[in-house]
Amino acid sequence: MLVKTQVKYIQSLSQKKFRDEEGVFVAEGPKIVEELLEAGNTDLVQLYAESGWAQKQSSLPQDLVQTVTPAEMERISFLQTPHQVLGIFRKPVFPSGLSLRNKISLMLDTVQDPGNLGTIIRCADWFGINTVICSRESADVFNPKVVQSTMAGIARVRVLYEDLPQFLQEHSDIPVYAATLNGTPLPKLGAIKEGILLIGNESRGISEELLQMSRHRITIPRIGKAESLNAAVATGIILFALGFAPGFNKPV
């Protein structure tokens, strides 16, 4: 049976302050939990599972699993419709050292919506991008809503929080491609093999300071009348175009 302190502890993890103090985060639902258990770089701290799900798992670390009733799951879940299992995991550990050479990385100038940030990380995960550099004012990647939207990408994509202008100064040898509304049309750019793709805030776009530090401005051509695209959709389109333009030697 769940005790009150457990419920309180889990609920406290909706706040960044407590997640940071404890070094942990919450993930929910069979798919994400199973993928995190497999990923290997994020240790399981505790698993709360309904018996139906737990019985189907052959290799769970039994000492870390507590069976709960659906009613108990409702008390601890952050989801509107709880999903059988909730795991508390240690934040993932990535190899030390950071190389931006011979690959495309992502930089987010203050993406604030948790769903957008999570969807962008899921997208990075799909296209094999392994580094996402966020401004310090961006949503926290361990926010439960972000974790859910990453669909376990959180275990495979390294997310850093940095002072972005300073970071770009320190990596001035890597070209920056800023996604704007008035740059080179994406189909004319072709594939690139190295660079930082810079995506702006949902309403303000990219700050002037960062724009000045960008070598290229690129634009997704518009046929219709929408004023802009959602930040995650724009990221997906540009990553696709940068990686799969003709002549770019990637497996398809």
Added chain:
Amino acid sequence: MLVKTQVKYIQSLSQKKFRDEEGVFVAEGPKIVEELLEAGNTDLVQLYAESGWAQKQSSLPQDLVQTVTPAEMERISFLQTPHQVLGIFRKPVFPSGLSLRNKISLMLDTVQDPGNLGTIIRCADWFGINTVICSRESADVFNPKVVQSTMAGIARVRVLYEDLPQFLQEHSDIPVYAATLNGTPLPKLGAIKEGILLIGNESRGISEELLQMSRHRITIPRIGKAESLNAAVATGIILFALGFAPGFNKPV
């Protein structure tokens, strides 16, 4: 001053049943409201605005505007952070008759998340897609969360709710391109000028029945390890690729 019946009426519009009965929907925030006022195919019923915003507008139909205080706006808003203005609009009216010839249309097999549906419509709006056909089990396009995510695309993109297999039977001359995980890689497909792009449910994908009715299966190539892409991101990437592949004669 707002009276109780007004607050109740606006709140009732969070429910599809009441929106359908009244034939209206709610949109919030200066950007969307201004675009809807301009779009011309959706009549304003009533506007609730804070005085700061209302004073800056030169051409508001004054008899339909009621000034409210920020505290009153909080009582009627569906947003966590209310945005100065809330409008009640008649559902948009599109020209009668439906042609799917010489263009790309979208079909959604039960996209259920309001944010995803709205983002897909915004995306369709960007790429000049003017028809989106949804299964009857999809999220309602006039749900306030959907309206917000469309960023006024709701006034420009026509959204129909249909029995999808029957609809495809009636339009069997239009080729269907189903987005799946095991089809022709998108870069090999090239541009198309006519067709229905079929996008599946967030977790179940496309139903077997609809898959059988699709002439083509297409896939966004994956480099990394994510199991899937968000439905709106996938839609954006495919629309981009179908419209802007080399040799396709679109303005860039």
